[in-house]
Amino acid sequence: MTTTTTARLQLKGITKRYPSVVANSEVSLTVMPGETHAVLGENGAGKSTLMKIIYGSVKPDAGSVVFNGEPVHIRNPQEARAMGISMVFQHFSLFDTITVAENVWLGLARTLSLAEVTRSIVSKAQEYGLDIDPARPVHTLSVGEMQRVEI
Template sequence: MSYRLELKNITKQYPAVRANDDVSLHVLPGEIHAVLGENGAGKSTLMKIIFGAVKPDAGEIYFNDALVQVRSPQEARALGISMVFQHFSLFDTLTAAENVWLGLDKKWTLPEVIERIQAVSSDYGLEVDPWRPVHTLSVGERQRVEIVRALLTNPQLLILDEPTSVLTPQAVEKLFVTLRQLAERGCSILYISHKLDEIRALCHRCTVLRGGKVTGEVDPRQETNASLSRLMIGSEPPQLKRVAPVLGATALVVKNLNLAKQDPFGVNLQDICLQVQAGE
């Protein structure tokens, strides 16, 4: 079987911790593959190794069945590997197009980049206004800029590190539509998360890490949250007890609040009404 990406026995030791301990995984072309684990399980370190930002102490990386040495993010992008980090790397004072342009081959002019942004945005349903300054963008809009920047390199493998940690549920749904489109067109996706419901809804396969080691590889669509939790933390998740709230007197009342937008990209508040009770 031909793999888009194959890791064999990847190990990375830091002075106080072994972040990755003999980790192996493989990703098929067009597959959305989750890497699941708690904070500190070694997920981000493993992704940085694939992207050339961290050098492993041992192990091998194969890309399209060829043994590769990924010594830098530039080499990763040249191979066809792009990554969208959990913490965005955008300059607030520049436009979306200028930020995208900074990360691309200098053979492109800014008007050409704007044209390509518009084409990719339209193709994948990613709403990005190339002329908007980044400081006026919401978190979801900033993430779309990062994804468009990654897609303009025509990646064969896209790595997303905790992509929904700062998104609204509506933005998550939009992101999933885009990722499914990408996968259908043959792009492989490594999806790093600890959100079980999302992984079960989106991903075809899942590699689980705990303490830097692989504890299982499963089809998340065939698993429950409890079974994935056992692989991730080694035990059943604690049972949650729901306690009915005891509501007191009204603590805040807002009636017919209106406020004109404070900047060109803001929104007006019109006739906002709400009330909040003590204990609510």
């Protein structure tokens, strides 16, 4: 018996050009459900550009993105997050003067109250065995704790 699994994410022939450089040239990538991939390369190799294309913050000049077997045009990070795609940037995007819960809440569509987001953070932290206090100010977190909040 043969089973076929649909790729979670496929990039096909992704190209992104800037005025003085080609950041990505016909890049293809397939990520199956449950897989983890590392994207490695020298500075300026186009890694960040490729990730930003997946996340919807940069538009490719050519190529296609397929998510769960369906062609998609991710127009912005909100659409990416709605699909379950998120990104942990090299530099944190957290506001250090507010709490963990407030930071998470700011990144979501306003369909949940801050109290609901706080409860969800507590629940997910327990589910994954993470020590994250939603009421804690971000400026008091370690780098590792900030990475967990970003995720």
